[in-house]
Amino acid sequence: MIIVVEYNIKKAIIESYKKLLHYGQELSTERWQGDKPLDEFIEVLNFVFQSKIPEKIEEAKKLIDPILPWADEHFEERISGIPYNPPPSSERWNNINKTEKWYSKEYKDKFSHTYPERLWFKKVFPKGLRYDTGDLYDIVKLLAKEPNTRQCYMPMFIHEDITAALKEERVPCSLGWHFIQRNGYLHVNYFLRSVDAVRHFRNDIYFAVRKVYYILEEASKLNSFFKDVKPGFIHIFITSFHCFKSDRYYLEKYIEKKEREIPSP
Numbered sequence: 001m002i003i004v005v006e007y008n009i010k011k012a013i014i015e016s017y018k019k020l021l022h023y024g025q026e027l028s029t030e031r032w033q034g035d036k037p038l039d040e041f042i043e044v045l046n047f048v049f050q051s052k053i054p055e056k057i058e059e060a061k062k063l064i065d066p067i068l069p070w071a072d073e074h075f076e077e078r079i080s081g082i083p084y085n086p087p088p089s090s091e092r093w094n095n096i097n098k099t100e101k102w103y104s105k106e107y108k109d110k111f112s113h114t115y116p117e118r119l120w121f122k123k124v125f126p127k128g129l130r131y132d133t134g135d136l137y138d139i140v141k142l143l144a145k146e147p148n149t150r151q152c153y154m155p156m157f158i159h160e161d162i163t164a165a166l167k168e169e170r171v172p173c174s175l176g177w178h179f180i181q182r183n184g185y186l187h188v189n190y191f192l193r194s195v196d197a198v199r200h201f202r203n204d205i206y207f208a209v210r211k212v213y214y215i216l217e218e219a220s221k222l223n224s225f226f227k228d229v230k231p232g233f234i235h236i237f238i239t240s241f242h243c244f245k246s247d248r249y250y251l252e253k254y255i256e257k258k259e260r261e262i263p264s265p
Helices: 009-023 057-064 070-078 088-092 115-119 136-145 160-166 201-222 245-261
Strands: 002-005 025-027 041-052 153-155 174-182 185-196 230-244
Touching: 002 009, 009 041, 009 057, 009 201, 009 230, 009 245, 041 245, 057 201, 070 088, 070 115, 070 201, 136 174, 136 201, 174 201, 185 201, 201 230, 230 245
Parallel strands: 002 041, 185 230
Antiparallel strands: 025 041, 041 230, 153 174, 174 185
């Protein structure tokens, strides 16, 4: 297990990249994103990340350095209340290319999953085994009703993803987000089975942080208690933190560039 704890989230990201390059083990896997990988990987197992959530969105953009403007466009899809599949931003994924390869092998006009679809799951699959299914706004309502709840968990990975994987479909990297308020701060614990350090890591951090802002804003409309609650800490637990071997040079240069931007103490 590798652990990174830094109050400054920019420093935490840089340190995460350093740990991956230093401690990562080389391996080959059968598939990546539902397809055959083009290269071997460098991987750290059971990676833990902890940092302070920036107070404001603009600060988060500057420190986390997500891939903009795509990340903002896609985040708006995630909180839109619309279970997009495919999401319109997939035409411009990471400002680079169209994600045609993400279409399901079985359902040709749909992706095997999308984040907006899972976050607003009740609009496509309203009935569960015994109870109605929930969505992101039910998370808001639960937290507003019980500010100290320990039950505020938004799942992403669901039972059908196991059989989808057997069919060599893409399945979510994110397992889910656990939101918890303590002592006037809203924290998020983010669980992932797998993260690509170059293509997803900073975006995933940004999306989790933006969810905290969203939940605080919406919960404050239902319960005035949350008007004084601030963003707390983000804790991330990743089973496989990895990059392609061919990404090593990019990460080394990224580390050099971002360390130059951090003022000396």
